[in-house]
Amino acid sequence: MDSKEQQTILIAGGGTAGWMAAAALSRFAGGHRIVLVESEAIGTVGVGEATIPQIHLFNAALGIDEAEFLRETKGSFKLGIEFDGWLREGTSYMHAFGAIGRSAGLLPFQHYWLRAKQAGFAKPLQRYSLNELAARTQRMQRGRMQRGRTAAGAEMAYAYHFDAGLYAAYLRRIAEARGVTRHEGMIASVERDRATGDIASVTLDDGRVLAADFFIDCTGFRGLLIEGALGTGFDDWSNYLPCDRAMAVPCEGGGDFTPYTRSIARKAGWQWRIPLQHRIGNGMVYSSAHLSDDEAAETLLANLDGKPQADPRPIRFTTGKRRKHWNRNCLALGLAAGFMEPLESTSIHLIQSAISRFLALLPAGKPSQAAIDHFNAQADFEWSRIRDFLILHYTANERRGQPFWDAVRDMALPDTLTAKIELWRETGFIHREREELFTEVAWFQVLAGQGVEATGYNPMADALPEDQLRALLEETEAAMVEQVRAMPRHIDFLRQFVSGQ
């Protein structure tokens, strides 16, 4: 790029990734001309519906009003994810957002809980999680409760369920209002500069040529630029995460308006359930080696809250990521960058995170190789640690005698995950590297929920006299139960919030 003239950034694709990029760049990449091209004939994937709390940062950076956003996207609040049957049939635990328990000193809560558990007086983890207690009773609050004139109790961490198609449409309006130019049309070819090898332009099927200095590939699984034109290569992770199909179907709501995502283990994968204002999003993620599409559709349709609103739609994928997310003058975002199943609702977050890391390195002229390498190293780290977290849910299962679950229990694990599990088992310590997405509390809940026992805990936890530890646990639980009791029901709170009353 020539730094003296106005630079053009062309975004190829207008799904969630394309419009998130367009909205953010039009807000923060002042001085750049932003152009987006998309094809209505191709359409979008449009199933992404569950998010994690970091989405607040993205929306806030764009100056989005929360009530308007929930109205526009038909969204609901999300306090965590429930995992049913993942350890074995009949079990249930939650990865709830936010803190768990209270610490009594230098150590994280898990060590006190492990000590109490070994002594036989710890209650299940959920009794010390404000989010889980609220979620299970379908209650919700935002900010702190008011008691008279004072704010009381802990603040809840929350994310949203929303219709990703509506979110993209909402962001499109924001981006276009800020000057993004949209071209409707099908990209028929991508041209590279003969001298440098960089991408020079895209040509639409009606002959229009769109040249730019920098390209953002948001063309979905196709990866038209990053793979089709640049042949970047793909790291296939299906040896760790063998599910390769999804089947999605929306249905009518059945009245159970849970402020959490449900993930229900099935014969060869799992089913999601995501309540929105106008429908419930459902889907199956499964391994085609263990389950046919027909069986998956049958299981899905047999387990809906209400009438299906469409035929089940199959989606094929390979878990993994592009070898480089940023290659030459092209950045891949969203499904063009790679895909990991939505078990922990991470795809939209990965788009947001890549946009913010890209903005931090925004090239004023020709992108520097140091910036590209740095970006790609961060992406490798971020994606591989999320991959490890997803694998944990599968590998630590006791669904014995079911071929899919037996296979994932016995599979070889990445060294990074093995090291984490061993450290936990022996010491109760959870090692989280800086910039790793999921916190110690998230790992704690999944390790405990999947029955991975820690035999040790930090002996400093023994410094607390037993009666004080008992009191700490009892008081923590009692305070949370009381706080939850005073909360409105999720559905009432949501209705009131979106109507602005």
Ligand code: FAD
């Ligand atoms: P797409 O939606 O596929 O958009 C691609 C765009 O490129 C479209 O606009 C299309 O028109 C355009 N395009 C393609 N080729 C051309 C061409 N030749 N010419 C012009 N335009 C072209 N994420 C979450 O965070 N939470 C979830 O719960 C979640 N669930 C998911 C469930 C499933 C089964 C799947 C597959 C994904 C899920 N995701 C989830 C991921 C989420 O849906 C995607 O990350 C997100 O929607 C981004 O998609 P995208 O914009 O990259 O691609």
